[in-house]
Every structure is written in C-alpha cells, then in structure tokens.
Amino acid sequence: MTTNQQPPAFSTIQYTRTRTVSVAPDVMRERRLVMGLKGDPHIGVFRLLRSNILMQLREKNWTSIAVVAATPECGKTFVTANLGIALAMEVNQTVLIVDADLGNPQIGWYFGLDVQKGLLDYLQTDVPVEELLVNPGFDRLVVLPGRHTTSKSSELISLPKMTALVDELKTRYQSRIVLFDLPPLLSSDDALLFMPHFDAALLVVEDGKTSPDEVRRSLALLEQTNLVGTVLNKARGAALPHYQRAVSS
Template identity: 85%
Template sequence: MTTTNQPHALTSIQYTRTRTASVAPEVMRERRLVMGLKNDPHANVFRLLRSNVLMQLREKNWTSIAVVAPTAECGKTFITANLGIALAMEVNQTVLIVDADLRNPQVGWYFGLDVEKGLLDYLQTDVRVEDLLVNPGFDRLVVLPGKHTTSVSSEMISLPKMTSLVDELKTRYQSRIVLFDLPPLLTSDDALLFMPHFDAALLVIEDGKTTPDEVRQSLTILDQTNLVGTVLNKSKGAVLPQYKQTLG
C-alpha cells in the first residue's frame, strides 16, 4: 500500500456488502466509547493520540498498528476502539479494526455488535471474510470482530491462511489504516508471532497495576518492532487514559 503526506479526503463511503449496525448512545456511555458521544470532553485525549499516531504513520509510510498490553485488563481494547473511531473521523483514510485476540475477543462487545462468527471462524471454516465485516455506524470505520476462543491461538496465528488474510486486508484499499487488537504480551507468544504483520505497536499500561518489570519485559519484546508510543490507562486522578510519547 502507498500513502502520501496529503491524502485525498474520503468523505463518502457506501457499504454494499458490509453489514452496518449502529451503536446505541446508551451502549457507548456504558462501554466508554467516548469518541462516539457528542461533545464528550474526554474525547480530546483520543484526538491528541490520533494526531501523534497519524504524524508517525505518514512520516514513515506505515499503515498498520498493533495495540498491545503487558497483561490482561490494562484496557487495550478500550484504547483500540476509541482510537479507531478517532482515526476514522479524520477523513483522509478509512480504518479497519481487526480483533486478533483469539484468546479473549472483546472488540465486538465495545461496539455492541451481535457477533455470530468472527476471525477464528474464518481461519477454521470456509466462511468468507466479507461476511464477517461490520460497519458499526461510524463513517469510514469497519470492524472484523472475534467471536469464539481457542487455546491454540499461536498455531492459528501461524497459519498461511492468516498471513494471506492480513496481506489482503492491508493492501486492498489505499489510504486504509489497520488496527490489530492483540493478546497480552506476557501471557502468550501470540503478539510475537504476529509481529511480522504490523508496522508499529502502541503499548497500553495500567496505572497502579502494571509493574516496572512488566514494562521492561514488554519493551524487550517490542524491541523487534517500531513503538509509536505508550498509553497510561486508568491513571489515578484521571477518568480516562493519558497519552505519553515514547522516544527511540
């Protein structure tokens, strides 16, 4: 895929084969989809994150980011969902969120989607990926959700079918940004195995829970890829995450 520093605005997207399902406002409030709520002051956090991420993507000609965390419940999927909406609101690109957490898929829950089949079904059966994609009611945003779980997720990630799918998703449309929601870094080797599939990573850590040693271990794993930044989630004294640029 080729991108430019000044892409054309993509203001009109018509979904003909992709299922559309709008997220109810009460669901967005309950599940903290702040980017979908009108005039929510906390959305500014994700606008700042979007600006920093886009600056690096366009400078380096990157098109895909993995959102990762050291351990479970740091809030990586919460960050993925809101960042995806924020990126889609910037009309110069479309956005695809892929729930690649085959151990605990949660992207569909955040968008209130009624998911019958997901990424694992595609890998294990003959279901078409086109039948899995959903537009959750936000312009220029599409979700490839997860549904079922597996204890052999690393084997699924290593399948040639997964490699072919990711290549297709990343190159089918120009000006598309792909966000991958991955399993925690320190609980499996899934993210490490998936590393060849994305250009850069965003690390989410939880204030008061993620230890310095867990951060060091995570950074060691991510040393093999590009790090666009870190997000300090559940920060004490703050309702929503703080964004911190990581240098180097």
C-alpha cells in the same frame, strides 16, 4: 480480492456488502466509547493520540498498528476501539479494526455487536472474510470482530491463511489504516509470533497494576518493533488514558 484500490474520495461511504449496525448511545456510554459521544470532555485525549500517531504513520508510510498490553485487563481493547473511531473521523483515510485476540475477543462487545461469525470462523472454515465485516455506524470505520475463544490461538495465528489475510487487509486500500487488537505480550506468545507482520505497535499499560518490571519486559519484547508510543490507562486521578510518545534513546 484486488489490491491497492482507493476508497471513495468523499467523507461518507455507502456500504453495500458490509453489514451496518449502529451503536446505540446508551451502549456507547456504558462501554465508554467516548469518541462516539458528542461533547464528551475526554474526546480531546484520543484526538491528541490520533494526531501523534498519524504524524508518525504518514512520515514513515506505515498503515498497520498492533495494539498490545503487558498483561490482561489493561484496557488495550478500550484504547483500540476509541482510537479507531478517532482515526476514522479524520477524512483522509478509512480504518479497519481487527480483533486478533483469539483467546479473549472483546471488540464486538465494545461496539455492542451480536457477532454471529468472527475471525475464528474464517480461520477454521471457508466463510469469506467479507461476511465477517461490520460497519458499527461510524463513517469510514469497519470492524472484523471475534466471536468465541480458543485454546489453540498460537497455532491458528501462525497459519499461512492468517498471514495471507493480514497482508491482504493491509494492502487492499492505500488509504486504509488497520488496527490489530492482539493478546497481552506476557500471557502468551501469540502477539510475538505475529508482530513481524505489522508496521508498528502501540503499548498500553495500566497505572497501579502494570509493574515497572512488566513494562521493561514488554519493551524488551518489542525491541525489534517500531513503537509509536505508550498509553497509560486508568491513571490515578484521571478518568481516561494519558498519552506519552515513545522517546528513542
């Protein structure tokens, strides 16, 4: 693979090697891909999140974000999927979503993909990464899904092959933003092992479930990481996440 190639300078990209599987509208409604539903009243929430994140990425010349949560089921994959679509709608860049949660890959489910091969297959076999990429029907958006789970995620995520893949995905296109959906911070050491390879992190917490102590512990673990913000998900009295920019002290 070559590096630093520019994507086509037009809004619609014709994919030749990447498989395209469009998400059906009923799947988007069922799995809350709100950014794909025209006229959904909650689209503005993710547009606001996109604007705040893009401002920081462009100011710092960052291209990669790890999306993490304190504990399981906080909605980090839901946020990753919708944020990825929102970023791809901004025509100045392409977006790649990587399902790096090897213990519980869910990105493919959100996009309604019948995943035959995923990231784990790349790490354990010689399958080319190009065979894993899927365009889910949104312009400028590509997904590298996961397929099945493993109990050896820490060992696999530490492989030189994984490190080389992340570096390649981050540098292949100058105008690409890469979102990595990582395992929860407090459930394993997978995310921490990999955090140095990302430019920044976005922390997802769940209202009424993530305790103040879990938030403090998560922020402490991310102390050496550039934090672009936090998302309060499942907020009481609201249907979708609210965004709060991180404030440095």
